[in-house]
Structure formats: structure tokens, C-alpha cells
Amino acid sequence: MSTDNHKKNARERRFATKLIHFGAEIDEQTGASSVPIFQASTFHHHDIFNPPQYDYSRSGNPTRQALEDYIALLEGGARGFAFASGMAAISTTFLLLSAGEHVIVTEDVYGGTYRLLTSILDRLGIESTFVDMTDFEAVKAALKSNTKAVFMETPSNPTLKITNIAQTTAWAKEHGLLTMLDNTFMTPYHQRPIELGVDIVLHSATKFLGGHSDVLAGLAVTADEALGKRLKQLQNGMGTVLSAQESWLLMRGMKTLQMRMESSERSARRLAEWLSEHSEVTAVYYPGLPNHPGREIHEKQSLGYGAVVSFDVGSGERAKALLSKVQIPLVAVSLGAVESILSYPAMMSHAAMPKEVRHARGITDGLVRYSVGLEDIEDLIEDLDNALRP
Ligand SMILES: *Cc1c(COP(=O)(O)O)cnc(C)c1O
Numbered sequence: 001m002s003t004d005n006h007k008k009n010a011r012e013r014r015f016a017t018k019l020i021h022f023g024a025e026i027d028e029q030t031g032a033s034s035v036p037i038f039q040a041s042t043f044h045h046h047d048i049f050n051p052p053q054y055d056y057s058r059s060g061n062p063t064r065q066a067l068e069d070y071i072a073l074l075e076g077g078a079r080g081f082a083f084a085s086g087m088a089a090i091s092t093t094f095l096l097l098s099a100g101e102h103v104i105v106t107e108d109v110y111g112g113t114y115r116l117l118t119s120i121l122d123r124l125g126i127e128s129t130f131v132d133m134t135d136f137e138a139v140k141a142a143l144k145s146n147t148k149a150v151f152m153e154t155p156s157n158p159t160l161k162i163t164n165i166a167q168t169t170a171w172a173k174e175h176g177l178l179t180m181l182d183n184t185f186m187t188p189y190h191q192r193p194i195e196l197g198v199d200i201v202l203h204s205a206t207k208f209l210g211g212h213s214d215v216l217a218g219l220a221v222t223a224d225e226a227l228g229k230r231l232k233q234l235q236n237g238m239g240t241v242l243s244a245q246e247s248w249l250l251m252r253g254m255k256t257l258q259m260r261m262e263s264s265e266r267s268a269r270r271l272a273e274w275l276s277e278h279s280e281v282t283a284v285y286y287p288g289l290p291n292h293p294g295r296e297i298h299e300k301q302s303l304g305y306g307a308v309v310s311f312d313v314g315s316g317e318r319a320k321a322l323l324s325k326v327q328i329p330l331v332a333v334s335l336g337a338v339e340s341i342l343s344y345p346a347m348m349s350h351a352a353m354p355k356e357v358r359h360a361r362g363i364t365d366g367l368v369r370y371s372v373g374l375e376d377i378e379d380l381i382e383d384l385d386n387a388l389r390p
Helices: 003-012 015-020 062-075 086-094 111-121 136-141 165-174 225-238 244-254 257-276 295-301 316-325 355-360 377-388
Strands: 079-083 102-106 127-131 147-153 178-182 200-204 218-222 283-285 308-312 341-343 367-371
Touching: 015 062, 015 257, 062 079, 062 218, 062 244, 079 086, 079 225, 086 111, 086 200, 086 218, 086 225, 102 111, 111 127, 127 136, 136 165, 147 165, 165 178, 165 295, 218 225, 257 283, 257 308, 257 377, 316 367, 316 377
Parallel strands: 102 127, 102 147, 147 178, 178 200
Antiparallel strands: 079 218, 200 218, 283 308, 308 367, 341 367
16 A cells, blocks of 8 residues: 555544554554664765755654644644644744734633733734633624734633634634644643634643653644745754654554543543542532533534533632642643642743732632543542541
């Protein structure tokens, strides 16, 4: 079977099969069962009049290319790009905008994206407005004459608010706006934004895609070839690329994405239900709970609820007591790994946000975020139950 046929067929298969048979799973030259790590910065020109396909690893590396084709296949897009981190992917993509242009952004966007927009891109003349995207009227009201793009993150972090993706992209298209979406929490297993009209999907692959808390990486996928060309120029021009070693490690992790997501999500659903009944817990945020305000929209645009559950224990003292008493999860920044990770937004991811703004967004001093790993859920619950005891 020729490679072209092989790739075409891969696009028609189901997700779990795509994860394993993504086109580069067998090395064409040797038959090796994994993509070789091309640990080379440059490539010999055998024929000076006929430049090789790869000539310098910033511009292109076969190992990185395999990863880039892999994520494009999973997201159903035209071209994929791999970056040194999630923020490298997001910052490079924002440079599609120019000075004097304006972008509408999800209010409770990832802290690093907020910092990029409010302390770096603003200096370069790229303006942003943050809106509560659960309110479509607020999104529309943020449109200005110089608006060029909309940046979504859904579910958002840490209170898991839901943006209606198809409604937003349809409106954005009417106004000629570029749409970008940070799909880190859902991954292409649960949510494929390009199918809902998004132009560029972004990932911190450091989280669920890598899945093992051992690789820092970012990915982007463009819906079409023309945008892909523009992003390629930026990736090469900015030099924000992922190394061959890290590309290989990331692909290794991605192969088990579906199995990991299924298991972690099953546990997260059970954990969210258990927390909802707990007398020491004042609020639980999880899109799979019947009382979650965005549940209906989320179910229309996603195939699952994910593995992140946030909950409020009522006060900063109680949150700190919980964090010091839990035995199983890693108490850390980050999420989406084989091990459970418990974070404390008020002192970690959202520490830089003014207290009033933080509280207004539901990020109280009692709020903690639980990213459910692959441990036995009964052990996780017993551990939390002990740690929650007054
Ligand atoms: C972690 C994260 C990022 C940033 O990714 P890095 O790999 O840490 O640079 C961006 N968006 C979301 C939603 C994240 O969780």
C-alpha cells in the first residue's frame, strides 16, 4: 500500500485506531516499530541543485513532522505544528495578528495566556478584551472596528465554564474574524473544534496529550492549508519549535490518550458526584454534573466531560489543611497526567490576579482543582475523605 493511500485511509478510521496507526507508526526505510529520533540540526545536500526535503531542523525535522501530521490527523485539520511549550504555540499563533488589531478572549483564560496578552502583546499594539463567553451577547458587544480574532477556551479554567463553539464561530465568520481555541482540557478525543468551525486549535501538550508529567510541549492545528502556510512562516521565523527528542516522547504518550482519558473521566465523574454529596464541600464544578449551567451546550459539542473537577471547601484555611493532608495526589501546578494532581489556584495559577477579580470569577480562597489520574478511584476518594475531615 502506498503511503498516500495509507494516510487517506487513516483519516476515515475511528479515533482509537488513528491513535495507533497515524501514518508514521512504521519507519518506511527500516520497518522499525516507532518513528526514528532524527537527532540532527542540519541535513546534507547530496545534490546542490536539488535541495533535500529537510534542510535545517528549525525549519523542519522528520521526527517533529511525524508528530505534526499526527495531531493534524487527530484534530481533523490541514496542518499541525509542534512547539516548545503550550505558551510557545499560543504566543506564536497570536503573532498572526498585527499592531492595531484587537482580539476578544475568554475571560477566565489560562493564566499564561492572560499574561501574554496583558503584559507582552499589548506593548506590541495588539489589544484584547476579556469577556464572559457563557454570555453570547457579551461576546457580540465586544466587537470593535479593529477586531480581527476570537480566542476561546472551553471548558475554562478552573471553574469549567462552557462557551458555545459553533455559535461563536458562525458569528465570527460573518464578521471575518479568525477563531482560535485552546483545547487542552478536552483533547481531540473529547472535542474537535475544527468540526465546529474553529480555524486554529491549540494545545498545551504538556497536559493530557503527553500525559505523564515528563514533557513540556505545545501543538497547533490549522483548519486549512493557507493558514497553515502563515503559521509555518511564524514557527520557523520565531524558532519556537519542539525538539526531536521531545517530539518522540510526546508521540509515545499520545498513543494511550483514549485509554487514559476514558479511565480518568470515569473516575472524575464518580469523584464529582461524591464531592457533591460531601458536607465539607460548598461547591463542585464539573460539566458532567446535572446542575452545571453549561452542561447542555457542552454535551452538544463534546463527547465527554474530561478529568478535571474543581471544588470549594469554604475557606483558605480549609483548603490549606486539605492540601497538607492528602496523601495520593501530587500537590502541584499542571494537570492531565497518569498521577492525580491537586492544585490550589489562589496561590498557584491565579496568584497574580487581583483578589477582587479572582473572587468575582469564583476563584475563591477555598477553591481547589483536582485532575484525576489513573489510580483506583476508591483509593482517591478514601484519601480525600480523610483529608477533608475537620
Ligand atoms: C498549561 C496550559 C497552557 C500552557 O501550556 P505550557 O505547556 O505550560 O506552556 C495553556 N493552556 C492551558 C489550558 C493550560 O492548561
